[in-house]
Amino acid sequence: DAGVTQSPTHLIKTRGQHVTLRCSPISGHKSVSWYQQVLGQGPQFIFQYYEKEERGRGNFPDRFSARQFPNYSSELNVNALLLGDSALYLCASSLGSDTQYFGPGTRLTVL
Amino acid sequence: AQSVTQLDSHVSVSEGTPVLLRCNYSSSYSPSLFWYVQHPNKGLQLLLKYTSAATLVKGINGFEAEFKKSETSFHLTKPSAHMSDAAEYFCVVSDQRDMRFGAGTRLTVKP
Numbered sequence: 001d002a003g004v005t006q007s008p009t010h011l012i013k014t015r016g017q018h019v020t021l022r023c024s025p026i027s028g029h030k031s032v033s034w035y036q037q038v039l040g041q042g043p044q045f046i047f048q049y050y051e052k053e054e055r056g057r058g059n060f061p062d063r064f065s066a067r068q069f070p071n072y073s074s075e076l077n078v079n080a081l082l083l084g085d086s087a088l089y090l091c092a093s094s095l096g097s098d099t100q101y102f103g104p105g106t107r108l109t110v111l
Numbered sequence: 112a113q114s115v116t117q118l119d120s121h122v123s124v125s126e127g128t129p130v131l132l133r134c135n136y137s138s139s140y141s142p143s144l145f146w147y148v149q150h151p152n153k154g155l156q157l158l159l160k161y162t163s164a165a166t167l168v169k170g171i172n173g174f175e176a177e178f179k180k181s182e183t184s185f186h187l188t189k190p191s192a193h194m195s196d197a198a199e200y201f202c203v204v205s206d207q208r209d210m211r212f213g214a215g216t217r218l219t220v221k222p
Contacts, residue, residue, distance in 0.1 A: 004154075033210070042201050042212035043155070056209050090154065100210065102147075102155040 002027065004093050004103035012109045013081050021076045021106045025093030031055070032074040033100060034066055035090040043090055049074055050096060078108075086110045113138040115204045117213035125221045130189040132216045134202030137183065144185045145203040145210075146176055155201070161185060172196070192220045 005024045013019050025032050031050040035043035045058040049068035063079045072093075078085055086109050092100035118133040136144060146158040159170025166178045176187045185202060197220045202213040 035210075035212075042215050044212070045209055048209075058209070092155075099143075099145075099157065099160055101157065104154040 006103040018079045023091030029093035031094045037088040115213040123219040132187040136204045143205045147201045149199045
C-alpha cells in the first residue's frame with residue numbers, strides 16, 4: 001500500500017515568492033496535517049484538516065494557508081516567503097484518530 | 112496546554128548495550144503519547160503509541176516505553192542497541208487536535 005506522498009521533494013525559492021506544497025494521504029485516511037521542521041528542531045504543527053474542514057491551526061502567520069480537496073489530498077500555501085521559512089515541510093495523514101503517518105517531506109530553501 | 116520535554120539532546124551508547132531515551136510530558140487531558148524515529152533525510156516513522164490501554168507499550172524493532180502518570184514520564188528503552196538504531200527520536204503528546212513534538216534526542220551507536 002502506498003504511504004503518504006508529498007511533492008515536490010525539494011524546492012528553491014527567493015524571498016517574497018509564494019510556494020505550494022502538495023500531499024496525498026494514505027488511501028482511506030480523511031485527515032491531513034502539516035508540520036514545519038526547522039533544521040535541528042522537532043516538527044511544529046501548522047494545520048490539521050478533516051473532511052475538508054480546518055480542525056486545528058498552530059501558531060503560524062496568515063501567510064500560511066492550506067486546503068483539503070474532495071479526494072482528501074491537501075495543499076499548503078506560503079506567501080511572501082522569508083528566509084526563516086526554509087525548512088522541511090511534513091504532511092501526515094490519519095483515519096481521524098490521533099495516530100498520524102508521515103510522508104517523506106518537502107525540503108524548502110528560501111534564498 | 113500540553114508540552115513535552117526530552118531530557119537529553121544527545122545519547123551515545125555502544126552496540127549491544129541498553130538504550131534509554133527520556134521524555135516528560137505535560138497535559139491537561141489524558142493524553143496520547145507517541146515515539147517517532149527519523150533517520151537522516153527520511154520522514155518520521157511511528158515506533159509506538161500509548162493510549163491508556165496498558166502502561167507498558169511495545170513497539171517495533173524491540174523498542175518499548177513505559178507510561179508513568181505519577182512521574183509524567185514516557186521513557187523509551189531497548190535492551191540492546193543496534194547500529195541501525197542511530198537516528199533522531201521524538202517524543203510526542205497529542206490531544207487529537209494538536210501534536211506537540213519534543214526537541215528530539217539524537218542517538219549515536221558506537222561499534
